Amino acid sequence: MNINYIRPLDFKNGRIEMQHGSGGRVTAHLINELFAKAFDNPYLAEGNDGAVLPPVSGRLVMSTDSHVVSPLFFAGGDIGSLSVHGTINDVAMMGAVPLYLSAAFILEEGFLLSDLKRIVESMAHAAQEAGVPIVTGDTKVVEQGKGDGIFITTTAVGMVRDGITLSGNLAQAGDKILLSGPVGDHGMAVLSQRENLSFDAPIVSDTAALHGLVSAMLDSGAGLRVLRDPTRGGVATTLNEIAQQSGVGMLLNEAAIAINKPVEAACEFLGLDPLYVANEGKLIAICAPEDAVRLLAVMRAHPLARDAAIIGEVLADSHGFVQMITRLGGRRIVDWLAGEQLPRIC
Amino acid sequence: MNINYIRPLDFKNGRIEMQHGSGGRVTAHLINELFAKAFDNPYLAEGNDGAVLPPVSGRLVMSTDSHVVSPLFFAGGDIGSLSVHGTINDVAMMGAVPLYLSAAFILEEGFLLSDLKRIVESMAHAAQEAGVPIVTGDTKVVEQGKGDGIFITTTAVGMVRDGITLSGNLAQAGDKILLSGPVGDHGMAVLSQRENLSFDAPIVSDTAALHGLVSAMLDSGAGLRVLRDPTRGGVATTLNEIAQQSGVGMLLNEAAIAINKPVEAACEFLGLDPLYVANEGKLIAICAPEDAVRLLAVMRAHPLARDAAIIGEVLADSHGFVQMITRLGGRRIVDWLAGEQLPRIC
Numbered sequence: 001m002n003i004n005y006i007r008p009l010d011f012k013n014g015r016i017e018m019q020h021g022s023g024g025r026v027t028a029h030l031i032n033e034l035f036a037k038a039f040d041n042p043y044l045a046e047g048n049d050g051a052v053l054p055p056v057s058g059r060l061v062m063s064t065d066s067h068v069v070s071p072l073f074f075a076g077g078d079i080g081s082l083s084v085h086g087t088i089n090d091v092a093m094m095g096a097v098p099l100y101l102s103a104a105f106i107l108e109e110g111f112l113l114s115d116l117k118r119i120v121e122s123m124a125h126a127a128q129e130a131g132v133p134i135v136t137g138d139t140k141v142v143e144q145g146k147g148d149g150i151f152i153t154t155t156a157v158g159m160v161r162d163g164i165t166l167s168g169n170l171a172q173a174g175d176k177i178l179l180s181g182p183v184g185d186h187g188m189a190v191l192s193q194r195e196n197l198s199f200d201a202p203i204v205s206d207t208a209a210l211h212g213l214v215s216a217m218l219d220s221g222a223g224l225r226v227l228r229d230p231t232r233g234g235v236a237t238t239l240n241e242i243a244q245q246s247g248v249g250m251l252l253n254e255a256a257i258a259i260n261k262p263v264e265a266a267c268e269f270l271g272l273d274p275l276y277v278a279n280e281g282k283l284i285a286i287c288a289p290e291d292a293v294r295l296l297a298v299m300r301a302h303p304l305a306r307d308a309a310i311i312g313e314v315l316a317d318s319h320g321f322v323q324m325i326t327r328l329g330g331r332r333i334v335d336w337l338a339g340e341q342l343p344r345i346c
Numbered sequence: 347m348n349i350n351y352i353r354p355l356d357f358k359n360g361r362i363e364m365q366h367g368s369g370g371r372v373t374a375h376l377i378n379e380l381f382a383k384a385f386d387n388p389y390l391a392e393g394n395d396g397a398v399l400p401p402v403s404g405r406l407v408m409s410t411d412s413h414v415v416s417p418l419f420f421a422g423g424d425i426g427s428l429s430v431h432g433t434i435n436d437v438a439m440m441g442a443v444p445l446y447l448s449a450a451f452i453l454e455e456g457f458l459l460s461d462l463k464r465i466v467e468s469m470a471h472a473a474q475e476a477g478v479p480i481v482t483g484d485t486k487v488v489e490q491g492k493g494d495g496i497f498i499t500t501t502a503v504g505m506v507r508d509g510i511t512l513s514g515n516l517a518q519a520g521d522k523i524l525l526s527g528p529v530g531d532h533g534m535a536v537l538s539q540r541e542n543l544s545f546d547a548p549i550v551s552d553t554a555a556l557h558g559l560v561s562a563m564l565d566s567g568a569g570l571r572v573l574r575d576p577t578r579g580g581v582a583t584t585l586n587e588i589a590q591q592s593g594v595g596m597l598l599n600e601a602a603i604a605i606n607k608p609v610e611a612a613c614e615f616l617g618l619d620p621l622y623v624a625n626e627g628k629l630i631a632i633c634a635p636e637d638a639v640r641l642l643a644v645m646r647a648h649p650l651a652r653d654a655a656i657i658g659e660v661l662a663d664s665h666g667f668v669q670m671i672t673r674l675g676g677r678r679i680v681d682w683l684a685g686e687q688l689p690r691i692c
Contacts, residue, residue: 022687023578023624028587047591048514049436049574050409052506057403063396064448064501068486090395102410104499106452138499140412142690146494153450153484155410155501160398168394228395232369241374245393278369341368344488 009033014113021107021141034117035137038124043100043135051135053100059160063090066153070344072119074193076185076205077280079152080122085209085280086231086346087154088130092211093227093283095166095218096158101127103154104138108147119150130209132156161218170225171246173316176292178285180213180305181206182258183235187277187345188266199269201262208281213302222295223288230284231346233337236275238284239322240336249317252324252334256311276337278345286314355379360459367453367487380463381483384470389446389481397481399446405506409436412499416690418465420539422531422551423626425498426468431555431626432577432692433500434476438557439573439629441512441564442504447473449500450484454493465496476555478502507564516571517592519662522638524631526559526651527552528604529581533623533691534612545615547608554627559648568641569634576630577692579683582621584630585668586682595663598670598680602657622683624691632660 006029019026036044043051067083077085084101091098103123107116127134189205192198214227226246230238235257243250259267259274267274281304287295292310299308312324322334352375365372382390389397413429423431430447437444449469453462473480480500535551538544560573572592576584581603589596605613605620613620627650633641638656645654658670668680 018689019687022683022689024583024622024687025586025682027578028682046513046515047587048440050407050440050442050502052440052442052511052513053406053408055403055405057401059401060399060406060446060503061396062399062446062448062482062501062503064450064482064499065484066450066452066486066499068452068488094394094396094398096396096398100406100408102408102501104410104412104501106412106414106497106499136408136410138411140414140690142414142494142497145491148488148492151452151488151497153410153412153452153499153501155408155448155450155499156396157406157408157503165398167392167398169392232373237370240371241393276370336371336374337368341365341370343364343367344486 009113011113011117016107016109016111016141018109018141021139027139031139034120038120039134041133041135053135056159061091061094061096061158061160063087064153064155065090066151067346068151068344069190069346071193072149074190074205075202076189077207078119078122079150080119081126082207082280082346083152083154084123084126084130085207087156088132088209088211089229091156091158092214093229094160095164096160098132098156098158098211101132101134101154101156102136103134103152106147106151107141108149109141109144111149164218166224166227168226168228168242168245171242171248171286171314173248173314174289175225175286175314176289176310177250177312178296179257179309179311180283180299181307182260183279184259184263184267184274184277186280187342188263190345191342192266199262199266203262203266206279206281208304210281210283210304213304216298216302217295220295220298222291224285226286228284230279230282232278233341234276234278236334237336243320243322247318247320249315249320250312250322251315252312254324254326256309258307258309275334276341355459357459357463362453362455362457362487364455364487367485373485377485380466384466385480387479387481399481402505407437407440407442407504407506409433410499410501411436412497413692414497414690415536415692417539418495420551421535421548423553424465424468425496426465427472428553428626428692429498429500430469430472430476431553433502434478434555434557435575437502437504438560439575440506441510442506444478444502444504444557447478447480447500447502448482449480449498452493452497453487454495455487455490457495510564512570512573514572514574514588514591517588517594517632517660519594519660520635521571521632521660522635522656523596523658524642525603525655525657526629526645527653528606529625530605530609530613530620530623532626533688534609536691537688538612545608545612549608549612552625552627554650556627556629556650559650562644562648563641566641566644568637570631572632574630576625576628578624579687580622580624582680583682589666589668593664593666595661595666596658596668597661598658600670600672602655604653604655621680622687
């Protein structure tokens with residue numbers, strides 16, 4: 001065997017082998033032929049173990065997420081686009097402009113190169129659409145049975161806008177709570193794919209990068225206190241987190257919380273509460289009461305928040321209870337979900 | 347069952363359960379009781395999905411690595427300390443001061459909480475010793491049999507020193523090649539642990555954060571072109587990468603490359619070439635010939651490079667061949683290793 005000969009990557013029938021993670025020539029080949037081509041940008045092209053980026057000045061923001069969603073492909077997206085959107089959104093929720101992404105792959109021996117290519121191209125597309133390049137990365141391979149196809153960890157850095165301070169501990173009694181659209185789409189899209197359920201109408205993940213919407217909201221000058229994307233655990237968990245961080249209570253209006261019909265039907269069928277189901281393209285905003293209507297108008301003018309609504313308000317309550325007026329006019333506690341939640345939804 | 351009741355974490359006999367990754371209250375409990383306590387810093391304590399950091403100004407550097415080392419614990423370190431050192435080193439090799447780390451965990455259902463605690467505390471210790479805080483993170487859980495205990499992906503950001511430009515494509519004919527110490531310690535420490543081999547003398551991983559050493563080297567004002575840590579694939583692979591990036595050849599002097607006796611014996615026993623075995627606390631420096639001796643003195647004055655040596659020089663050679671004068675006076679090509687390399691060494 002000529003040790004200088006590297007087999008071309010077979011993107012039709014080829015599979016990941018242990019040596020794709022060895023750090024040697026075969027790894028370099030995979031990186032050059034797949035990742036560097038798809039993510040094409042000058043920082044990555046330098047080929048170093050890290051990226052040197054242009055000068056910045058201001059408050060830095062950093063966020064990271066591992067993605068282990070199963071199945072890898074679902075209506076509306078895949079683990080690739082999800083891993084770009086999710087991490088960009090975390091940075092955007094801090095009031096920051098996302099600038100750069102890193103991507104680290106843990107591949108299982110035997111994983112189809114065709115699936116890897118499809119995922120990497122989906123990431124590249126999502127990153128390009130969002131205007132946030134993937135500037136550095138890493139590839140590891142584990143033996144068959146020690147992973148699950150592919151896990152992707154993305155990290156984003158960004159710069160906070162001048163004069164903006166958003167944090168989960170800044171909600172105040174009297175503030176209004178806004179939600180950018182219907183809940184539960186992502187979680188139910190993944191679940192129905194996983195369980196091979198089909199409903200009358202298809203359920204499509206809402207996965208999207210929200211930094212453009214956030215930018216419009218910040219431009220409005222409205223008195224924003226908190227932005228948060230209700231992913232794992234859904235709207236209920238996110239609001240409980242904020243209530244705890246800020247030491248306040250909340251009162252929600254169930255009638256104001258939109259749910260797409262197929263999602264509602266699927267949740268009913270499976271006995272799930274859509275308030276606890278993950279979203280990947282929605283945000284919760286908490287703002288000063290006097291600015292809520294103006295902020296709502298700005299949100300509704302953006303394509304990713306056409307169905308935005310004011311869904312409740314913040315109360316003085318040191319216990320941090322989140323309560324809800326139900327559609328029937330009753331009142332109930334929207335608690336943290338202590339038991340089983342949908343696993344591997346992102 | 348009272349849904350407000352969360353079982354205390356049992357760090358003696360407890361195990362990771364799927365709900366530790368659900369994003370709900372049980373996840374929050376794990377984060378608060380383990381990660382936030384161990385990594386204790388004000389950015390993480392904010393409890394948001396990302397960290398807002400103090401103002402910075404200058405050229406940003408970003409690097410990421412997934413860690414899948416097996417076994418998780420080995421002489422001289424564990425996956426926790428390794429995941430801190432490895433990523434700090436990648437940033438340091440760009441001539442940057444590492445500032446912040448993120449850490450994302452993919453845990454396998456059933457993983458011992460006692461092992462997780464030991465690893466997290468080791469990370470915390472390594473980060474504190476290096477002066478680089480872990481400011482944000484993520485935790486996911488996959489079903490038993492879909493992971494391998496724990497995978498850790500760390501990302502580091504740093505700022506490049508003013509006036510410094512290091513890159514793998516800057517080596518020039520005539521430059522000297524320096525190596526900071528003996529090769530192969532990390533790879534052989536992991537391998538001997540994995541294979542339950544015991545040798546007369548113990549083999550201990552060299553895992554260490556190199557940013558202090560790099561800082562001293564940059565302070566010297568020597569004309570540095572390239573810094574690189576020879577991890578996966580070892581010194582041979584790293585030098586081949588640089589030769590390819592810079593479009594130059596290299597001539598090494600085998601007699602100048604130090605190997606600890608137990609590592610040499612173990613490599614001989616297992617039929618491995620130590621030049622291809624991973625290091626986690628060594629660096630290769632390529633510098634202008636007139637500065638080599640001065641740089642060497644600076645390195646030897648640092649505790650992590652007491653055995654530094656000039657191991658070769660850069661040649662004009664558009665083929666990018668790395669050659670070596672052997673101890674017996676012959677000449678051989680030090681090629682990329684095309685075949686099997688040690689898997690899961692970092």
